[in-house]
Amino acid sequence: MFRRTAFAALAAVAALALAGCGDDTPASSSPSKSSPAVSGAVNVFAAASLTGTFTQLGKDFEAAHPGVRVTFNFAGSSALAKQINSGAPADVFASAAPKNMDDVTDKGTPTNFVKNTLEIAVPKGNPGKITGIKDFADKNKKIAICAAQVPCGAAAAKVFAALGITAQPDSLEQDVKAALTKVSLGEVDAALVYKTDVLSAKDKVEGIEFPESSKAVNEYPIATLTKAPNPDGAKAFVDYVLSDKGKAVLSAAGFDAP
Amino acid sequence: MTRRSRSTNGRLPLVLLLPALLGLAFLLVPLVGLLIKAPWSTLPGRLFSADVWQALRLSLVCATAATALCLLLGVPLAWLLARGGLPGRSVIRAFVTVPLVLPPVVGGVALLLVLGRRGLVGQHLDTWFGISLPFTTAGVIVAEAFVAMPFLVISVEGALRAADPRYEEAAATLGAGRWLTFRRVTLPSIAPGVVAGTVLCWARALGEFGATITFAGNFPGRTTTMPLAVYLALETDPDVAVVLSLVLLLVSVVVLASLRERWIGGLR
Numbered sequence: 001m002f003r004r005t006a007f008a009a010l011a012a013v014a015a016l017a018l019a020g021c022g023d024d025t026p027a028s029s030s031p032s033k034s035s036p037a038v039s040g041a042v043n044v045f046a047a048a049s050l051t052g053t054f055t056q057l058g059k060d061f062e063a064a065h066p067g068v069r070v071t072f073n074f075a076g077s078s079a080l081a082k083q084i085n086s087g088a089p090a091d092v093f094a095s096a097a098p099k100n101m102d103d104v105t106d107k108g109t110p111t112n113f114v115k116n117t118l119e120i121a122v123p124k125g126n127p128g129k130i131t132g133i134k135d136f137a138d139k140n141k142k143i144a145i146c147a148a149q150v151p152c153g154a155a156a157a158k159v160f161a162a163l164g165i166t167a168q169p170d171s172l173e174q175d176v177k178a179a180l181t182k183v184s185l186g187e188v189d190a191a192l193v194y195k196t197d198v199l200s201a202k203d204k205v206e207g208i209e210f211p212e213s214s215k216a217v218n219e220y221p222i223a224t225l226t227k228a229p230n231p232d233g234a235k236a237f238v239d240y241v242l243s244d245k246g247k248a249v250l251s252a253a254g255f256d257a258p
Numbered sequence: 259m260t261r262r263s264r265s266t267n268g269r270l271p272l273v274l275l276l277p278a279l280l281g282l283a284f285l286l287v288p289l290v291g292l293l294i295k296a297p298w299s300t301l302p303g304r305l306f307s308a309d310v311w312q313a314l315r316l317s318l319v320c321a322t323a324a325t326a327l328c329l330l331l332g333v334p335l336a337w338l339l340a341r342g343g344l345p346g347r348s349v350i351r352a353f354v355t356v357p358l359v360l361p362p363v364v365g366g367v368a369l370l371l372v373l374g375r376r377g378l379v380g381q382h383l384d385t386w387f388g389i390s391l392p393f394t395t396a397g398v399i400v401a402e403a404f405v406a407m408p409f410l411v412i413s414v415e416g417a418l419r420a421a422d423p424r425y426e427e428a429a430a431t432l433g434a435g436r437w438l439t440f441r442r443v444t445l446p447s448i449a450p451g452v453v454a455g456t457v458l459c460w461a462r463a464l465g466e467f468g469a470t471i472t473f474a475g476n477f478p479g480r481t482t483t484m485p486l487a488v489y490l491a492l493e494t495d496p497d498v499a500v501v502l503s504l505v506l507l508l509v510s511v512v513v514l515a516s517l518r519e520r521w522i523g524g525l526r
């Protein structure tokens with residue numbers, strides 16, 4: 001038994017070593033009519049900021065369609081786009097930014113299903129005495145914002161540009177959850193995150209809204225993928241997210257309607 | 259080692275040779291992929307940007323400082339494990355390897371919980387001395403040392419346990435104290451193990467990402483080491499990420515190869 005496993009592992013390594021070239025064409029799914037009978041597994045690739053809501057939606061969807069199993073791959077939108085373009089077996093892609101959706105080549109027409117607004121997150125009790133977005137230009141405050149390369153950082157840059165202030169961050173975080181972690185541990189006085197993130201950590205952080213957040217609203221598009229192994233399941237899941245039930249779950253988590 | 263023991267390839271059994279070559283290919287093929295995908299035409303322009311040098315210099319400085327810290331603390335720890343005769347040694351040894359098993363990001367959070375501004379120890383550092391490690395270069399060094407130290411401790415301990423304790427006993431009977439014995443007898447006899455551990459430790463520190471970005475954050479010139487720069491470049495421009503990775507690889511290979519030649523070659 002052990003030898004067989006070891007052999008399989010070796011074979012896998014050999015395959016990896018020998019591959020390199022060769023275009024693996026995925027088995028093209030049969031062109032299907034939109035039949036309501038949904039079954040099998042649905043692989044949903046969704047932005048990390050959708051983790052809470054989509055896990056909930058997946059459970060509800062499974063309850064509404066017995067025999068269907070939804071599996072999620074939550075990660076940064078740009079990483080997911082790369083995985084999908086490299087041939088990952090995804091049925092649905094929900095991105096935190098239109099740009100990452102545009103990066104995906106084989107997809108149906110994307111629909112914007114929610115939008116997310118930036119909010120200032122401060123540790124419980126606001127120890128740094130942050131009053132508004134202007135404090136982000138104060139050198140004496142410990143500040144974290146997202147790096148300009150990731151969507152929340154790009155949105156933050158838009159806000160600062162609109163205000164004409166130069167932010168004085170102590171750290172440029174690699175994603176919005178990392179920025180939130182720094183706030184909930186009290187390592188920074190404030191960070192710029194999404195409204196939904198503040199709500200998701202409401203026992204550890206407080207949110208401060210600011211009017212200029214309207215300058216940088218993030219649209220979330222969702223689309224089925226052309227090479228989906230389960231096209232019917234993909235369509236049904238997207239329909240469910242866009243349904244009234246789906247909208248209720250999303251707005252309860254702090255997402256705004258598009 | 260002498261030349262004699264190396265010239266056995268004429269009789270290498272195929273059972274060993276085949277998996278060995280496969281293993282080598284497994285390790286090298288991803289590197290070949292990087293080399294093939296590298297944007298060679300625009301490479302010089304991308305290479306000579308201030309950001310790259312800043313990140314590379316910071317990486318080298320921090321990895322070296324972290325390695326020095328590991329040597330200072332890790333060699334005595336290895337000695338304690340191998341020779342200290344401690345009760346429950348195997349349990350302590352298991353704890354030493356915790357940073358190896360822990361996902362580095364979790365290691366970073368653990369460091370924040372202890373050494374952060376609100377951390378168990380960190381809050382006192384902050385109020386008493388005004389020292390705050392997160393978001394500083396010192397924080398990078400601490401994070402890298404935390405993740406890399408087990409590599410040093412394990413190889414040094416292995417060398418200590420393989421070394422013949424009778425030399426130490428002989429030194430002791432000749433009147434040498436324990437410290438003198440350690441410096442003049444033990445340390446030279448385990449030098450290859452220390453060098454190997456140092457090299458591993460340095461390499462691990464150089465490539466450290468998760469604990470660094472979690473504990474020390476990311477700010478150019480202060481805490482953005484090469485792996486952090488690579489990760490962020492990957493978000494927008496994969497070509498830049500490939501170039502940065504190649505620079506890091508090249509530098510580490512050159513440093514490691516030359517050090518090994520010089521130190522281990524000179525020792526044997």
